[in-house]
Amino acid sequence: MADIFTSRDDEKTIEDILHKGLLMGKAPKWTVMRLALARSLRLPTPPDEALDQIGTRGSEYGLTQVTGQGQGRSPFGQQQDFTDAFRGMLSIHSGEDLFADEKAFVRHLQRHIRRGLREFRRGWRDGHDFYQYLYQELCAGQDQNPTADTSDLGERLVAALLEIGVRGEVAETIDGPRITRCLVRLMDANHLDRVRRGLDKIAFVLGLHKFGVFPAETGQPRMIGLDIPRPRATWKTLSGQDLRAWIRQDTQPNGSLPVWPGVDVTGQPVCFDLSTQPHLLVGGTTGSGKSVCLHGLLLSLLIGVAQERLKLVLIDPKKMEFGLYAKAASKRITVLTDVEDANKELAGLVEEMERRAVTLEKAGVRDLTEAHRRGVSALPFLVVFVEELADLIMQVPMAEEHLIRLAQKARATGIHLVIATQRPDARVVNGMLRSNIPSRISLTVQKSTESKIILDETGAERLTGAGDMLIRLSGQPMQRLHGVYVTDDDIAATLRGIGGA
Numbered sequence: 191m192a193d194i195f196t197s198r199d200d201e202k203t204i205e206d207i208l209h210k211g212l213l214m215g216k217a218p219k220w221t222v223m224r225l226a227l228a229r230s231l232r233l234p235t236p237p238d239e240a241l242d243q244i245g246t247r248g249s250e251y252g253l254t255q256v257t258g259q260g261q262g263r264s265p266f267g268q269q270q271d272f273t274d275a276f277r278g279m280l281s282i283h284s285g286e287d288l289f290a291d292e293k294a295f296v297r298h299l300q301r302h303i304r305r306g307l308r309e310f311r312r313g314w315r316d317g318h319d320f321y322q323y324l325y326q327e328l329c330a331g332q333d334q335n336p337t338a339d340t341s342d343l344g345e346r347l348v349a350a351l352l353e354i355g356v357r358g359e360v361a362e363t364i365d366g367p368r369i370t371r372c373l374v375r376l377m378d379a380n381h382l383d384r385v386r387r388g389l390d391k392i393a394f395v396l397g398l399h400k401f402g403v404f405p406a407e408t409g410q411p412r413m414i415g416l417d418i419p420r421p422r423a424t425w426k427t428l429s430g431q432d433l434r435a436w437i438r439q440d441t442q443p444n445g446s447l448p449v450w451p452g453v454d455v456t457g458q459p460v461c462f463d464l465s466t467q468p469h470l471l472v473g474g475t476t477g478s479g480k481s482v483c484l485h486g487l488l489l490s491l492l493i494g495v496a497q498e499r500l501k502l503v504l505i506d507p508k509k510m511e512f513g514l515y516a517k518a519a520s521k522r523i524t525v526l527t528d529v530e531d532a533n534k535e536l537a538g539l540v541e542e543m544e545r546r547a548v549t550l551e552k553a554g555v556r557d558l559t560e561a562h563r564r565g566v567s568a569l570p571f572l573v574v575f576v577e578e579l580a581d582l583i584m585q586v587p588m589a590e591e592h593l594i595r596l597a598q599k600a601r602a603t604g605i606h607l608v609i610a611t612q613r614p615d616a617r618v619v620n621g622m623l624r625s626n627i628p629s630r631i632s633l634t635v636q637k638s639t640e641s642k643i644i645l646d647e648t649g650a651e652r653l654t655g656a657g658d659m660l661i662r663l664s665g666q667p668m669q670r671l672h673g674v675y676v677t678d679d680d681i682a683a684t685l686r687g688i689g690g691a
């Protein structure tokens with residue numbers, strides 16, 4: 191009997207993982223489905239009800255396969271029926287008694303399996319080690335006490351410093367979500383420079399591989415902070431729930447378009463006003479966390495900014511990321527996946543910018559924020575997100591000219607750009623565009639030259655990946671942040687919450 195249904199995308203994921211990930215082509219498909227269940231149970235939020243809708247049908251499975259129902263024990267005496275174990279886990283996760291309601295159990299099971307498969311699809315890439323990926327996804331952050339593995343870090347750091355001829359002691363350590371900051375008091379204040387120059391060697395001696403040790407100012411003479419990444423199993427992931435809590439607790443919002451990209455190294459949430467930045471370039475290699483970062487910024491705006499004050503234009507030539515927003519599309523949100531349509535929209539925005547400039551000038555105000563404050567205009571802010579700049583401008587070169595014009599002139603009129611790219615090279619990120627987008631976020635990149643294109647500095651090639659970022663807002667020093675891990679469920683819940691879905 192069929193209990194669990196999958197979509198065609200789910201089936202492809204199952205096949206890919208069996209053949210290219212687990213390298214166990216002959217193993218039964220439920221092997222992957224059970225792993226998907228485990229993956230989904232690691233997310234604290236309930237899976238979205240939208241997962242009940244299958245779209246293009248893939249295949250169907252009975253509980254005999256998926257949970258081993260009625261299978262009893264194997265000839266070697268091993269338990270093969272995990273139905274009640276799964277039922278128990280899902281009951282705890284959902285807070286419902288799924289022993290009493292068979293239909294609800296099967297519904298929850300399908301949602302979790304399909305969500306887990308979706309996570310695999312987004313998070314694992316063919317060619318990467320699936321076992322390594324799975325270990326990290328299932329075990330990372332399990333340890334709620336991230337001080338666990340750092341007991342001897344101070345000693346190891348003092349020894350590493352000696353290797354570069356510096357004597358010092360660790361005065362204090364602060365454990366952030368991923369990084370331990372060691373405050374090191376140097377015997378000789380003249381050695382500060384030697385430490386800064388020797389960071390790569392320190393990282394090497396500490397066995398950090400390509401991850402870097404970053405310096406942090408302490409404001410005290412002879413004292414330097416050294417930010418040292420911990421093993422992934424001790425990381426604490428920042429969730430969409432954290433994001434919602436920060437926004438709720440923010441009684442005096444930071445400007446007109448407050449956004450919360452993540453937390454600093456010590457775990458303090460960071461907020462900035464997009465309307466003053468006024469545009470943002472987000473770069474990083476594939477799988478570094480750009481899209482997740484954009485979703486975090488989008489949810490910040492959708493939750494934190496009054497409906498009538500905000501319009502979003504989401505351009506996604508890859509057709510990968512903004513599907514949920516497209517379903518919720520309204521006057522407030524426009525999603526464009528066709529590059530020609532996107533180009534037309536951008537041309538329209540350039541005209542809108544010109545019209546707004548005239549209106550604001552007539553009203554005698556400097557910018558839209560002032561116009562709102564003085565009650566002379568009710569025009570909404572307009573934020574344009576571009577998921578992949580390269581795909582857009584390679585296909586429609588005109589689009590680049592529109593973006594440059596907007597970047598040059600749109601700030602006062604309340605039109606702001608957030609542009610992401612996987613390919614931070616001079617050909618894609620044209621000098622004119624770059625010089626008019628003063629604020630930058632770099633997630634992990636492969637080469638230091640890419641870090642330079644995004645941030646004008648090296649460093650992003652030494653980040654730890656998965657939402658670890660360097661951010662440089664206009665007129666401020668560079669800061670390291672860890673991004674919020676926004677999931678599709680967070681997005682769906684937010685869109686429902688604002689009545690967009």
Ligand SMILES: Nc1ncnc2c1ncn2[C@@H]1O[C@H](COP(=O)(O)OP(=O)(O)OP(=O)(O)O)[C@@H](O)[C@H]1O
Pocket residue numbers: 312313314427428474475476477478479480481482483612656657658672673674675676
């Ligand atoms: N803030 C975060 N915390 C923990 N894990 C994260 C975070 N951000 C991203 N990840 C992990 O990295 C994976 C890839 O993220 P994402 O899809 O945003 O990458 P991307 O840079 O957009 O890649 P691409 O360029 O291929 O589109 C996620 O599925 C998740 O597993």
Ligand SMILES: [Mg+2]
Pocket residue numbers: 480481482511
């Ligand atoms: Mg992406």
